[in-house]
Amino acid sequence: MEIKVLSRKDLISILELPDVIEGVEAVYRAKARGQVAAWPLVEHRFETGALMDIRSGGAFGEVAIHGAKLLNNFPENAEKGLPVFTGVLMAFDSKTGMPIGVMDASYITSLRTGAAAAVGAAALARPDSETLLLVGAGLQSIYLLGASILKLPGITKVIVADPYAPENAFRYVESIEKRLKEELHIDCGHVAFRACDDLKKSVEVSDVILTVTRSTKPLIMKDWVRPGTHLSCIGADMTGKEEIDPQLFTVARAFADDAKQCCAVGEMEIPARMGLISPDTVTGEIGQVLIGEVPGRVSADDITIFDATGLAALDLVTAKTAVESARKKQLGTTAEI
């Protein structure tokens, strides 16, 4: 059996964001058709405090992929000059069980997360959206931004906010056009970037808001959000994390990547604990919108929310895209296993 082994460096040169977006959409559609599985999470805390988790699952039907991703978080590595986060993903053809590839998991996770935010925004934002507010200027943010610019061609103004270090947003906007071009091959000549100096005022003028912070309290209040706004909330992916006012869920059409998971560990967790939302009252899953089973935005005045907590199938479909592309481009290591 021949597999591809792909390093982070390989993946950076192999994966193109438009292909990743296509894969993410295919998985969301498959999920709405009952063809996506997320198998039980395996977690372990080492005596040293280091963490390990294994996320596994698959997308069947057309996508036809299954596998597992093992992530390590060893904070003590910093002192040893080793990476704190390491992760390996293994992917199998779910029609035959044959292994197809093994690869670094970090870049895959970053790209598919960015793509997810953008797919939600494209499905739910007003088609005439012009102003996008990015809340969070960390390592993950460029992928959300790049994918959203690709999926929302009407966006001509981008405001970047860093709630933890506002000055960081100013440095960020100076280099982001060049970085989007060099790192993701996205041309943003038509987009004006500026740093946020007042989050409330920025929210008030935005059509699309992407949140990707480590916040554990609301950064964006309900009263700041004007009718017609869309929010893709990405930062909250474990209990206790929260980026937007829970009261927003009382007025918004709220969509999940996975309704149960979002209400357990996503942006919907705290609203769910407050009784404002539940897996049964979520407007729908994003895949249902993509296949036309549940209407997304119904009027130009709707506030829409997309909460994405991640699915192993998103990593795996991206891994499949990477392996196919690596084969075509003859990149990465080919190994017998």
Next chain:
Amino acid sequence: MEIKVLSRKDLISILELPDVIEGVEAVYRAKARGQVAAWPLVEHRFETGALMDIRSGGAFGEVAIHGAKLLNNFPENAEKGLPVFTGVLMAFDSKTGMPIGVMDASYITSLRTGAAAAVGAAALARPDSETLLLVGAGLQSIYLLGASILKLPGITKVIVADPYAPENAFRYVESIEKRLKEELHIDCGHVAFRACDDLKKSVEVSDVILTVTRSTKPLIMKDWVRPGTHLSCIGADMTGKEEIDPQLFTVARAFADDAKQCCAVGEMEIPARMGLISPDTVTGEIGQVLIGEVPGRVSADDITIFDATGLAALDLVTAKTAVESARKKQLGTTAEI
């Protein structure tokens, strides 16, 4: 990060049974010291009836390894000319979380299972054991036999029984000396092999019995087993499987690789359901014998049983042995990940 990628073919040329045995013993000792983890099993049945499972865990302390093994069982592959069983294992250094290797899981599983049977036999059989009965002549059996011949140098007579196809045992003994030499580099000039023509009579003259069949009912009855006999039971590894008379557990000193797991899915499962044994009344775990915490055989007349159901840590320690050896011998594929 650099890892080794090892195919089944690589592993066959890299792994030596004595090193695998050493690793298995190290894991059993670590288990007795509370340094082995088996994380929750993940299982999935595909719509086609194909099966997938993920076993994960680690051995910490000196062994310092963790990871996961994903196995697929796609019966419909036979028609497609593809392997029915595929499996990939990924191993990480549990002191740093750094990946060390990715490899085919099948040969690793076979070798460590053979080693386990032998480690139990060496710890529990009478030191003057001369006659070994191998019950089961399938693909797995050569690894049990080879490892046991290595660990029990007093064995000079081997009887081979195939309860499903008795004539198969006759063919088996004709070639086994040559196969042990060629496939496992074990010299058996001092051993006389013969096929079993009467299982009861063979049991009655044996000092050590290894069972490795797919049986779901007892093959070996209590009254056939003479005092002083040791049995290593390997075949029963899921509910419903059974190779020896449950009543043997009323007279034997019975050891497990993992007491709870053996009482749930091992040879001890049915005796446990009959109330003859429980995790609390198992004499001990094999690791406790190896570190001297629980006596194994107390008298030359004891009947001893070792029930091995497998631990992910055994695969992982074998994977570590393989990677270290592959590095030394410059074999396998070296890949950036």
